[in-house]
Amino acid sequence: MVGADRGKVEPPIPPGGDFTELIKVIKEQTEIIKSIAVSEALLWDREYQQSLETFNKMSDLYDQSLNYYFLDTDGVFELLGD
Secondary structure, three states, rough: OOOHHHHOOOOOOOHHHHHHHHHHHHHHHHHHHHHHHHHHHHHHHHHHHHHHHHHHHHHHHHHHHHHHHOOHHHHHHHHHHH
């Protein structure tokens, strides 16, 4: 019966067989997955560090602008034409 065989999955290794090849493939795939995970983690870390640096620069510029405003109010208004 063809319909009865549909969906039947043969195990990759017959019962009681040698699992050496299967173990080798699993180890290789595990190493590939590990290297991808490490690459992704490094990429995310690099992007995080760049974002943090950008945020810190913007924060410093904001702080400087507040300092200029509060320390030299007349100068700021002169620059703005007020």
